[in-house]
Amino acid sequence: MTAPDPTRFILIGTSHPGNVGAAARAIKVMGFSELWLVAPRDREAATRDEAVAMASGATDVLAAARVVDTLAEALDGVDYLCATAMTPRDFGPPTFAPRELFATLAPSTQRVAFLFGSERFGMANEDVYRCHACLSIPTRADYGSLNLSQAVQLIAYDWREALGGFAVQPRTTDPTLADAASVQGLLEHWQRTLVEIGFLDPAAPKKLMPRLNQLINRAQLSREEVDILRGIARYVGQGVGKGKAHD
Secondary structure (H helix, E strand, C coil): CCCCCCEEEEEECCCCHHHHHHHHHHHHHCCCCEEEEECCCCCCHHHCHHHHHHHCCCHHHHHHCEEECCHHHHCCCCCEEEEECCCCCCCCCCEECHHHHHHHHCCCCCCEEEEECECCCECCHHHHCCCCEEECCCCCCCCCCCCHHHHHHHHHHHHHHHCCCCCCCCCCCCCCECCHHHHHHHHHHHHHHHHHCCCCCCCCCCCHHHHHHHHHHHHCCEHHHHHHHHHHHHHHHHHHHHHHHCC
């Protein structure tokens, strides 16, 4: 059985369904699933076509989104609250850059919630005062405006990284890579063609073919790519034959 998501993303007074959908996508790609909407302007925002379109496949997060009337309801079961605000308050919880705070929180068994204010007005002071910490995303000093879903994405990314992150998937070996015999057949085919067009002098080949061999090895050609290159060599050779026929 999958353990419940210990992280909650709470949007307060959200105005636009598109931002709800984009926020759902932002948290899903970082492996989170709990989205709560507190007194949204449109209580059906998560079901609107714009939200579904912006979620881009994160419709499971939208379908499970909780809509409540008050912040107190959305905080049920939460242990640690983080407000998000660009401008620090004169009074209230201490302000941190996300990574600075997250380094002290993770790994943690606490249920953590991230609160985001409305697109137009941000977070109300009384909501910020309820939090243990305030997060301020480091931005350019004279232009720090972030779209709501962008802020959600940045916080979700930094929190996931603090929790251990996701491994970058390495490139896997293509099972259809050309074998050594196919590569040598390609080289022999191109050697004949290069001699025919006068690019390779058999009497003084220098290191052209070994260099081509190294190039092909680095490229790790597939069987299909070998066939394409042999087809080109065949076409070039046919062109040379036609030219000789007209001489």
